[in-house]
Amino acid sequence: MASISRNLRRSFAPDRLRRLLLLSQHPREYVTAECHRPVVLHKRGPDILHDPWFNRGTAFSMTERDRLGVRGLLPPNVVSSQQQIDRFMLDLIRLQTYARDGPSDTYPLAKWRILNRLHDRNETMYYKVLINNIEEYAPIVYTPTVGLVCQNYSGLFRRPRGMYFSSEDRGEMMSMVYNWPADQVDMIVVTDGSRILGLGDLGVQGIGIAIGKLDLYVAAAGINPQRVLPVMIDVGTNNEKLLKDPLYLGLQEHRLEGDEYVSVIDEFMEAVFTRWPNVIVQFEDFQSKWAFRLLQRYRKTYRMFNDDVQGTAGVAIAGLLGAVRAQGRPMIDFPKQRIVVAGAGSAGIGVVNAASRTMARMLGNNDVAFESARSQFWIVDAHGLITEDRADIDPDARPFARRKGELGHQGLSEGASLVEVVKKVKPDVILGLSAVGGLFSKEVLEALKDSSSSRPAIFAMSNPTKNAECTPGEAFSILGEKAIFASGSPFHDVDLGDGKIGHSNQGNNMYLFPGIGLGTLLSGARVISDGMLQAAAERLASYMKEEEVLQGIIYPPISRIRDITKEVAAAVVREAVAEDLAEGYREMDARELARLSEEETIEYVKTNMWSPVYPTIIYKKD
Ligand SMILES: NC(=O)C1=CN([C@@H]2O[C@H](COP(=O)(O)OP(=O)(O)OC[C@H]3O[C@@H](n4cnc5c(N)ncnc54)[C@H](O)[C@@H]3O)[C@@H](O)[C@H]2O)C=CC1
Ligand SMILES: CC(=O)C(=O)O
Numbered sequence: 001m002a003s004i005s006r007n008l009r010r011s012f013a014p015d016r017l018r019r020l021l022l023l024s025q026h027p028r029e030y031v032t033a034e035c036h037r038p039v040v041l042h043k044r045g046p047d048i049l050h051d052p053w054f055n056r057g058t059a060f061s062m063t064e065r066d067r068l069g070v071r072g073l074l075p076p077n078v079v080s081s082q083q084q085i086d087r088f089m090l091d092l093i094r095l096q097t098y099a100r101d102g103p104s105d106t107y108p109l110a111k112w113r114i115l116n117r118l119h120d121r122n123e124t125m126y127y128k129v130l131i132n133n134i135e136e137y138a139p140i141v142y143t144p145t146v147g148l149v150c151q152n153y154s155g156l157f158r159r160p161r162g163m164y165f166s167s168e169d170r171g172e173m174m175s176m177v178y179n180w181p182a183d184q185v186d187m188i189v190v191t192d193g194s195r196i197l198g199l200g201d202l203g204v205q206g207i208g209i210a211i212g213k214l215d216l217y218v219a220a221a222g223i224n225p226q227r228v229l230p231v232m233i234d235v236g237t238n239n240e241k242l243l244k245d246p247l248y249l250g251l252q253e254h255r256l257e258g259d260e261y262v263s264v265i266d267e268f269m270e271a272v273f274t275r276w277p278n279v280i281v282q283f284e285d286f287q288s289k290w291a292f293r294l295l296q297r298y299r300k301t302y303r304m305f306n307d308d309v310q311g312t313a314g315v316a317i318a319g320l321l322g323a324v325r326a327q328g329r330p331m332i333d334f335p336k337q338r339i340v341v342a343g344a345g346s347a348g349i350g351v352v353n354a355a356s357r358t359m360a361r362m363l364g365n366n367d368v369a370f371e372s373a374r375s376q377f378w379i380v381d382a383h384g385l386i387t388e389d390r391a392d393i394d395p396d397a398r399p400f401a402r403r404k405g406e407l408g409h410q411g412l413s414e415g416a417s418l419v420e421v422v423k424k425v426k427p428d429v430i431l432g433l434s435a436v437g438g439l440f441s442k443e444v445l446e447a448l449k450d451s452s453s454s455r456p457a458i459f460a461m462s463n464p465t466k467n468a469e470c471t472p473g474e475a476f477s478i479l480g481e482k483a484i485f486a487s488g489s490p491f492h493d494v495d496l497g498d499g500k501i502g503h504s505n506q507g508n509n510m511y512l513f514p515g516i517g518l519g520t521l522l523s524g525a526r527v528i529s530d531g532m533l534q535a536a537a538e539r540l541a542s543y544m545k546e547e548e549v550l551q552g553i554i555y556p557p558i559s560r561i562r563d564i565t566k567e568v569a570a571a572v573v574r575e576a577v578a579e580d581l582a583e584g585y586r587e588m589d590a591r592e593l594a595r596l597s598e599e600e601t602i603e604y605v606k607t608n609m610w611s612p613v614y615p616t617i618i619y620k621k622d
């Protein structure tokens with residue numbers, strides 16, 4: 001302070017000095033005429049956000065955002081510079097506290113921060129690190145750590161990534177999409193933040209899941225990172241904690257509902273498909289009531305799919321077929337499996353819909369086949385077994401409600417508990433998409449010992465880790481080495497002693513969505529058909545070798561994700577061609593695509609996958 005004063009005394013007249021020293025005790029008001037002089041810039045949009053001299057981040061006012069072409073490139077909440085500092089300080093203090101002996105989640109978050117900083121400064125290097133160490137870092141950029149990142153996003157937010165459209169942007173979205181710097185976008189992952197993993201409504205903070213999914217699009221599918229766009233549609237939040245949080249970056253109002261909500265999503269879809277007619281839009285982590293409705297609304301018009309409904313279904317089908325093979329039975333025996341599903345949301349109903357269709361196809365695809373397939377599923381939700389007797393039954397679950405006639409002889413009734421259902425049904429499989437950690441309790445697993453299968457299968461698919469319906473340790477300790485186990489988030493294999501291993505498979509839609517997106521892109525299919533999704537699931541199912549499946553390994557290790565994605569994408573391309581949906585991609589037109597053999601299709605996919613290599617850069621004057 002003394003030296004500051006000396007220097008100041010040398011350069012200022014006494015009255016001015018007195019004023020400045022007075023102001024320095026109130027640093028927030030330390031404002032000189034120099035600060036008010038306007039700055040003339042020869043740049044706009046993201047160039048300003050990436051310039052540390054002029055970037056103001058979330059403190060840019062709405063008029064400035066419009067004037068400078070950055071509207072939509074920042075979370076919608078405009079904050080003061082003091083709020084920005086408060087947010088930063090809070091985060092810094094958290095880190096200081098946890099960097100010592102904090103809770104076990106500290107290190108994954110610290111790793112995420114380091115990776116995120118690399119992502120911001122060197123995309124090529126970031127993806128090289130991610131691809132070369134996918135086993136170690138997929139759980140950081142994706143589930144489970146991405147859940148923690150979303151929960152803490154307001155504190156972690158540094159540089160914007162992706163686009164934000166809010167209900168306040170109604171009428172503006174068509175022009176806002178032109179604020180995005182890339183002329184070509186291949187893949188958008190969009191969320192409204194209403195159900196992030198099994199963590200509920202995280203509002204604007206859900207952007208983290210769109211970023212994480214797109215990281216896998218680049219790492220697994222080789223989509224060029226310059227052509228991906230994470231999107232957050234902020235229509236408010238019903239999370240009371242976020243509504244009161246002064247540091248929250250999203251709109252602090254309750255979610256839009258009904259037609260108003262749909263009109264926002266409609267406007268977004270129209271805007272992105274107008275600017276990028278060939279883009280593919282993946283809907284992610286929308287609460288179930290909107291997931292199904294939006295899928296039905298758009299799937300015949302736009303190149304889109306819902307990952308939680310359709311991607312999860314395909315991964316589950318592949319795993320269920322693997323569980324049949326693990327019993328030493330042919331896949332065609334699938335329609336005989338008795339399957340209890342816990343969870344009747346977008347994921348659970350999506351699985352039952354698609355798995356029953358697969359069974360029905362195997363049985364001849366007629367009404368009798370569909371009826372027989374339906375009767376293999378028992379769905380239990382928060383209110384117990386779903387039957388025809390339920391009042392206010394969810395229309396999406398209605399086709400799978402147990403019929404009155406079936407209940408008597410099974411000794412079950414409306415609302416029966418999961419344990420009761422497992423005891424009476426003696427299922428081959430229990431599959432959890434409930435977001436309830438520990439739901440497959442000791443009692444449930446004990447009841448599964450009476451399963452009619454020689455190798456009962458447990459799919460604890462809810463995310464993140466703490467929401468898994470059970471751990472592999474719990475499953476193997478009760479059901480023994482013959483059990484088949486898969487979970488949504490990664491677990492380690494279990495050492496069962498005597499050199500025996502209980503394999504912990506990761507049953508996650510990450511094994512399908514990158515291949516579905518890539519296959520759609522490279523086929524140029526106008527829409528994403530059920531057949532294309534089925535082809536993707538079947539390719540994943542057949543990917544595992546007989547000897548692996550017999551050991552209980554029903555999904556590939558994540559280290560093989562780039563290879564499996566290439567195979568899935570090729571299967572999607574071939575199905576799009578077979579269904580006459582393919583329009584070709586770049587120089588490969590539909591006719592040439594149709595002439596490719598299976599091997600040539602795989603080669604075609606492989607050569608179109610981006611790899612992280614520094615390109616030669618040439619300077620050209622405008
Ligand atoms: N492994 C994977 O690839 C995927 C996993 N998921 C996970 O699935 C979970 C559910 O997702 P959504 O279906 O979209 O959520 P949701 O919230 O729409 O559905 C949850 C369902 O679980 C039911 N439920 C709640 N408590 C229950 C209980 N005690 N017993 C039985 N059922 C109960 C609810 O009634 C509801 O039907 C999430 O944790 C999500 O992370 C979702 C997509 C993919
Ligand atoms: C994996 C995934 O999409 C989910 O848990 O929602």
Ligand SMILES: [Mg+2]
Nearest residue numbers: 197284285308
């Ligand atoms: Mg999801």
